[in-house]
Structures are given as C-alpha cells and as structure tokens.
Amino acid sequence: MADHLAEPDDVDLDQTRIDAVLAAVEAEDRTRLDTLLEPLHAADIADLLEQIGSSDRRALLALWSHEIDGDILSEISEGIREEVIDSLPREVLTEAVRDLESDDVVDLLEDLEQPQKDMILEALEDADRVAAEAAMAYPEGSAGRLMQSETVVAPEDWTVGQAIDFLRKTDRLPDQFYHVILVDPAMKPVGYATLGRILSAGRDVRLDAIVEESFRTVEATDEESDVAYIFNQYHLISCPVVDSSGRLVGVITIDDAMNVLDEEHEEDMLRLAGVGDEASVTDGAFATMKQRLPWLVINLFTASLSALVISRFEATISTILILAALMPIVASTGGIAGTQSLAVAVRALATRDLTQANARRVVLRELGAGVLNGIGLALILGFGAWIILGDPLLGAVLGMAMIVNQIVASLGGVMVPLTLERMGLDPALASGTFVTTLTDVMGFFAFLGLASVMLV
C-alpha cells in the first residue's frame, strides 16, 4: 500500500515498530513511546495492544494509559476491552467516551460488566446517556443497537439554501453523514437527498426535488443481519431507522453494516468448523479449550456410531483383513465431498442466493455432481485397487461404495443446511458434524456391507 503524504496517521503498524514499542516499554521511556505511537491510527494501536502479550500490554498501559482515547477504545476487540478499560484512570475514561458517537458508545457498553457499564454511563453527558440507554433498550443484534442517534434532518419543504444555512449554523454535526433526511411534521422520514446533489443544486431548488429515487428505512427492532443484507443488496451508504410508529430515531451508516457482514462471515466460518463464534487470537488456551471441547465431545459420540457400524462387520474383517485398511478411504473422501457441498450451500444461504425458488434445482445439481464425482473416483479407486491388490471384485466393491457415499455426501451437504434453515435455525451450526457423521457411517456401512455380500 502506498502512502504518499507525511500526514499524521499515514504510518502503518509493522514488526519493526512493534519491536521498538516493546523496547520503549521495557525501558519505561514514555517520550519514545509517544513518538512511536502518536503517528499511528487508532485501529493500529488497538491491533498492537491485541497482538502483544498480556504482561507487555499491562506495562504499556501503565506507561501510556493517559493517551488512550475513545477511538482506540472502540477499535479494541472484545477479548481485551475490559482489561484495557480497567487500567484507565477515571478521568481518561470520561474524556474518551465523551468523544464517541452514540453507536460507538453502545458497542462499547454491550460487552461490559455492570460496574464498568455504570462507570461509562456516568461519564457521558446527559443527552448522550439518554441516547445510549434508549439504544440499549433495543434487543441485542437489532438495528436499534447499531444506529447512531445523531441524525441530520430537514423539513420536506426546505430548499437547498435553507438546508445549507442550517448546516452552517449547527454546532455539532455527526462525524460522518452522507444524506440529509427529509421528515414530515411528525418526524417520519419521507426521503433523503445525498450531500453531493445538495452541493451541486442551486440554493432555491427544493430538497424534495432532488431526493433519491430509491429510499428505504429499517425498523429499530429489525435484525442487524437483515440490515446488513439490504445495505449490501441495494448498495446503501446510510439508512434511516424508525420506531414502530414510523418516527425517525437514528441512522445506520455503511461502516456499521460492513462490520455486521464481517462478523456474520466469521460466525459462519467458525460455526461450520465447530468453533464457538467468539473465538479470537487473544484468547488463552483455557478459553480456547472451552470453545472447542463441546463439539469435540459431540463428535466423540457421533464417531462412536461409526465404531458401532464397523463392529457389526467384525466377522467380515477377520476374514479379509485388508478391508480394515481400505475402509477409511471411502469414508474420508465422502467427508471431503460433504464439506464441499456444505460450504457452497451455507454460503449461498447466507447471501440469499439459495432460496425456495431454486432449492429443488440446486439439490438436483448436487445429486448430479455426486453421481459424476462418484463415478470418477470409483474408476480411479476401483482400477487402482484391482491393479495394486490384484482383486477385481475388491475394486468393484470399493467403486460401488464410493459412488453411494459420494451421492450421500453431496445430497447431505445441501439438504442438512436447507433443513436447518427451514426449521429457523442457523444453517451453519452443527451442519459439519451432521454431514461428516453421515458420510462416515454411510462410507463404512456401504463398503463393509457390500464386501460382506460380494467378497465373503
């Protein structure tokens, strides 16, 4: 990435700088620390705090906590946020949270324990505290938690000139705003005009003559995932939020929506892999164990199903011992095929590309792909086994079991998440375990079953 100007935060975080920071902390050299950290963007300082070890972090905060501002606080990941807040002197915290927009305050409050919450609420100015408490009254994961209450509105009959004069007079505008929202006398939004169109229109043009053709609002109780979807689908840059009676209560901007999308991605990926969705690199070994062990224990039991299936065929295996060595091939290739089909389906459900309208077609497509992959793999494995082990019948059993299991895998990969979705559950959750259990059990059963019929 190219940075062409010697602007304040045009410096990026790299290993050299991290090493220099750690050396300055070690030497308790506050001036050097200031010089090193001051040019960094808040997001980079937050990353630095996350990436260094906890004793270095404590030492750094002890030296430098007076410089922590609101932007750094809201960039810091949940994993270490409480720790950092605890280390701040009261007056630094007060100063820091007063700088923040209301949506950032809410984001900060969400993951804190009650005493810290109270401390931050007390630090806010009255109007900001009321706004934060109002937002916190909306359910977790709702649009109301995501919005900032600072909005820029104008009556629908204003002209461009009136709007500009009003903006010039207003003391405290939001840091980022992209539209002026037109409201009726009941504070219901009726449209919005982009700042670009306001700037380029004449002073006497009425705002309602330059509103965007396309205009959407969301309700404060709508789920944040639906909000993120409409930002992405309709290329919104900001979206007014209304209460149940249609009155404007806030606005959501694209950076918040982008954050939600990013978190949902992470959730899908981690859930598919059977990890609690709050996993972070700052977690310790014990926290990591707690996130992962539940799924591993579940898998222990589902894997025992495979063991049960295999144990039914002990007589067959004792007659033809090579079956024990070959059976994981069919099961494992099925697991991979199931995972492939599953990843495509979960992704398509998340982006709403897989819907009721095409579910049947996609399932048939998977069936077709399963048959084709099964035949391809069966030919390679069947002939391979025949040539290497010299037994055409064993090759045929391997091939047939492979075809059966590939079909089960690709169908299971799409049917399991579709069924979970239809039941109102997260299609990513538990799908992986379901599907690999299915392909393991079917893989062992098909192979050993066919072998016991055809080879013994």
Next chain:
Amino acid sequence: MADHLAEPDDVDLDQTRIDAVLAAVEAEDRTRLDTLLEPLHAADIADLLEQIGSSDRRALLALWSHEIDGDILSEISEGIREEVIDSLPREVLTEAVRDLESDDVVDLLEDLEQPQKDMILEALEDADRVAAEAAMAYPEGSAGRLMQSETVVAPEDWTVGQAIDFLRKTDRLPDQFYHVILVDPAMKPVGYATLGRILSAGRDVRLDAIVEESFRTVEATDEESDVAYIFNQYHLISCPVVDSSGRLVGVITIDDAMNVLDEEHEEDMLRLAGVGDEASVTDGAFATMKQRLPWLVINLFTASLSALVISRFEATISTILILAALMPIVASTGGIAGTQSLAVAVRALATRDLTQANARRVVLRELGAGVLNGIGLALILGFGAWIILGDPLLGAVLGMAMIVNQIVASLGGVMVPLTLERMGLDPALASGTFVTTLTDVMGFFAFLGLASVMLV
C-alpha cells in the same frame, strides 16, 4: 425489513412474485411482466434471473430484454452474464452500458469473451472507452480495475464557495461521491474534504482548512485485497487512486471495497472446504463436478496414506478385531480439532490479527488447548471404553492416542496455514487436506502403534 413508503423500488423479491413472474412469462404477457418487474430494484431483478431455471430465463429475456438496463447487467453474477448479454438486442446493450460508471463497465468487461468485450467497448462514448481501456490495462485484481475514473477535484487554494459554485456548474458528476479531493497543480492529491464539512463551512473558508486529518491514497497497481483491508481497518468511505508518479487517476468507493471483502471471504470459505473459488448456485452439475473432483482425487491419494499405515498393523488388528472398529474415533476427533484450529488461524490471517508479532504466542496457545482438549477427551473415551468393553488397558491406549492426536491437530491447524502464508501462498488453499491427512495418519498410527506395543 420494513418499507414505509410506496417508493419505486421499495418492493422486495419473494416467492409469490417469482411465481407470478414465471406465470406471466408462461402466458407471454408482457404488460403483466412489466407491472411485476418494474417496481423491483436492479439487484433483485438480477437475483430473479439467477434463481430461475435456464429455460425460464431464456423465455423471460425473449419477452423483456428491451427493459434490461446497465444496473441490472452489472448486478448479474458472472455465471449467467454472458448468456444475458448475448440475448440483448444491440441497441439495448449500447444504451445499457452508456449509463454505467467506469468501474462498473470494467467489472462487466472483465469476465467476457473478446467479441462481447469489443461490442461493449464500441457502444461506449469515446471518453468512457478510453477510461475503460486505461483501467483494463492494470493487472486483474488491482486497485486500477476497481476504481472509477470519474473524480471530483479542486485546487488546494480554493474556498468552499468556489467549490460549491464549480459543483453547481458541472454537468455530469459521479452518481456517488463523498469527498472533494484537493490536488496540487501536478494533479497530485494532497488531501480531501468531506461533503459534510464543505456543506457546513462558510463560503469563504479555504478547503485546505477543513480537510480530513487522516488521508490515504493507494496506487493503481496495489492489490485489491490490500485496498479492501485499508478501507476496513481505517473506516474509509472513499480513497483516491494515484499512478506511479503520484498523479490522481481515479477513486475507489466503499461499495467496491465491500464487494472485494465479500469475495475474499467467499474464497477463503470455499478454498478451506476444497472447492474452486468460483462456485456458484447457478453452476450446473458438470461445472460443479469440475470444481470439486480435483480435490477429491487428491484426497483419494492422501487417504491411501492412512490405508498404508493401517495395513502395517494387520497382524495386531487380526489379534484384537475391536481395534478396527475403534480406530476411526481417534482419527475423526482429530480431524474436527484440526479443522477448528485451522478455521481460527485462517480467519485471523485474513483479518491480519495473526501476525509475526503474536504467531509464537498463538502456536503455544494451540499447544495448550490441544493438551487440555486431549486430556478431556481421553478421560471420557478411556473410561467409556473401559466400562463398555471391560478392558482398562484398551481404554488407556485410546486415551493416550487421543492426547497425541489432539496435540498434532491443534498444532497442525495453526502451523500449516502459517507456513503457507510465510511461503507467500494462500493459507486457505490446501490447508484442509493437509491437516486432515495429518490427523488421520497420526490418529491411526498412534492408536494402532500403542495398541501393538501395549495390548498384544
């Protein structure tokens, strides 16, 4: 989602509407089709075209192709874009592409064959064609391909009033712009002012007095993934693009960056699952087979490694047949643990939360989690096997193999992607196969090896 106004595109796509559209197509009722499709947003029409079957799509386009505009074209997924473009009358296509911003034209051109490319280039006005060709000269996946060449600039010594007067005079402004970029006489960007600050400042305020503190540019040859990262990290809304001599050549807006992030995420998820990263629900069974078979064949060979390991222990298995039934438990639980560790590591590498600075700490964390999970699972499995099978020594062998394999899994899950990253390769690519091969082979080897020493 709540839509409170009867605005043009405030209608969403649902199954009822899709069914009605298909009925209108069936009846060749063009008026009805217009009524149904006209209120939809271009993105929803594109989704509709993607979700219906290919014969329905052909019939719909035959009836309705005159209404396809540039926005719909640029929303349509690559999978069916050529098909749709081929169905359009020449004059419709010409009209459609002339409406588009230069970045959307480039996006459209990228995936087309030469004859279609030429057709579109010819349809453009001269200035637009030159801009599109200039952008296409930058490498695929670079900032130059992502940017729009339409920029809004002002000399650094202008006042707010001069800028507003200039914007009011300018005929054709970009659809979306969020900053006025200040340039020096050599067209090098020196800062930018948000439209919000321009609107709220007095006419005689100099633009360079209200520029944003933080200002970044990217080079046209920078990789789009780096661009997406800095948008996300630094909460940018737009970013000027410069050529190698620092001259302004375009601007990238957040919707493009959001798109890149979304695609990268899809890529990670699909690659981890061993699917070609261009998989889409519109692909047919044959295309799907082609994306998936290569990984399945690779897995066939790696799974044969497990078979080879097991076959070395045939004598042991023939003595204690129950080993054959139990051995997949250790291997499969290891596979899940490896996948968990891998998903966390790949995600953290993608978000740059896992870096050189904390790699050692994260690896040690994984080691710790592996030991803890291993002990937990070993206790459950070991005592379970003792109680059910009545053999404490067999339980001990299962437990010890489990501990070994859990450690291998959690270390492998983080070391494999870290190593790939260090080699300059995509950490998501092939990691899954590596790690599950490792845990399978180690699982079978540890369990059968220990059994052959302790039980026989």
